[in-house]
Every structure is written in structure tokens, then in C-alpha cells.
Amino acid sequence: MAYAPLVHQWFDKVWCLPPCDASINELMTEDAQLNGIRTTPVSREEFRAIRNHLLDQFPDIKITVTHTLEQGDTVAFHATVTGSHRKSGAPFQFGGTGLVRFADNHIVESRETWDMLGLLAQIGEVNQEAIPEVLGIQ
Template identity: 35%
Template sequence: MGQTDESKAVVRRLINEFVNEGDESIADELLAPDYVRYDPDAPSGVQGPDEFTAMIGMFQSAFPDGEISIEEMIAEGDLVVFRGTERGTHDGEFMGHEPTGETFEITGLAMHRVEDGRITETWANWDMLGLLQQLGIVPVPDDLAEMAG
């Protein structure tokens, strides 16, 4: 297996075993101690391994059936990029909002730098506005709702 295939396997494990299945020990194994995540939806915009683990825990509590499907993945050098779809049901408190029971489906992109079998950096962008609109937390503008309806 080449370096890019090994790097893809690391990212797949992070998504499948940690994000989807909730195995926090995988995060310690796959994230470098100085891991940094750049995410416009993170409260600080930047997260270390502990903050990222806490964010995943919050999502797992709010959306216990939540799951990310990797639709496509590309690797070159030390970078792995994937396009994914996340689906779930709002069954727990999320950002101060009580469960709505609503389902959601959003898309996102993430790029990971993998060095020596561990992820050192991530740049991520997921459709959080779409998530909040699908849960009914943020209204959909009238003109967009009419076009969709």
C-alpha cells in the first residue's frame, strides 16, 4: 500500500470509527498531539485535539444516529480530501436548542494533512446553515422556500 492509500485509510478510520461509531480512543491514535482543525463553525475557528473530540461528543449527543458518508476521496502527497454527506436526527440538545425530532442531510468538504500515520491538520467546511434550517432553528427565507416548494 502506498503512502496516499495509507493516508486515506487513516482518514476513513477517523470518520468511521471515531466520528460515526464514537470510539474516542481512535482520536488519540489518529490525531497528532499538536493537531489543529480550522473550521469556520468552531467557536474559536481553530481547534486542538481535545476541542475536536468535545465537538464530536456534542454532535453524537445531539444526533445519536448521525453518520457521515464519504462520497469521494482524493489523496496527493500528504493531503487527503473528501466530499461527504452527513445525515441524522435531532434527538438531543444542540447548541442550546431542545430536540426537534427533525432529520437533516448536509454536505461538506474536509482536507486532512497526514504525517507518519497521524492527522496533523484539518480544514473543514460543512453546511451548518442548512443543518440549522432543516432542524427549524433558523428560518428559510421566504423567497427560497417558495422556489423550493
């Protein structure tokens, strides 16, 4: 079974407006554990609430999977996220990577890392000029 197309489906169908809750149920097991959205794993229902909040804050968000690599039941991916922030109107673009494990064509676990500092800097929530200074990489 090829699982990489399911990663594309996840981002195309789940991260769209209007929200497609049916796609979450179709692509993810009820007891799946998603790691990376918060500091602790989230369940399907917790994910749904977080996704709805993020879609409200970033109404034109688009997540494009640019690379995948599949081995067995696991797919590694890189994606680019674009859109704008509802409050500030500021546009953004940042990347993320992840590992998604499948069983019976459903997501059972994911581990993702997204450039949240880059997002916050682009929407004006973090002083972008201070980042190199704070990190000592001027």
C-alpha cells in the same frame, strides 16, 4: 503511503456511538489543528469535547465519505452527513468538504467546510423559506 483510507477510518470510527476516544488518539496527533468546527482551530482535546456534544445533539449521525483525492500527504474529501436532531426529531442531510494533512499516519491538520445553514434549516432553527429571499435568489 495511502492516506485516503485513514479519512474513511476517521469518520467511521470517531463519529460513532458509543464514542471511540481511542480512535481519536490513534488517528490524530496531540497537537493537531482542526479548522472548520469553530472559527478558530481546535486541538485534539477541544475536538473531543465538541464531538461529544454533537453526538449528544445528533445521536444517530452518520458521516459517509463519498469522494477522496490524494496528493502527497494531503487528502481532499467530500462527505454526506445524515441523522436526526434529538430536540426536534427532524431528520437532516447535508454535505461537507475538507483537506486533511497527515504525518506518520496521523492527522496533523484539517480544513473543513460543512453546510451548517442547511443543517439549521432542516432542524427548524432557521426559516428555510427566508433563505432565498434574504439572498435575493427567489
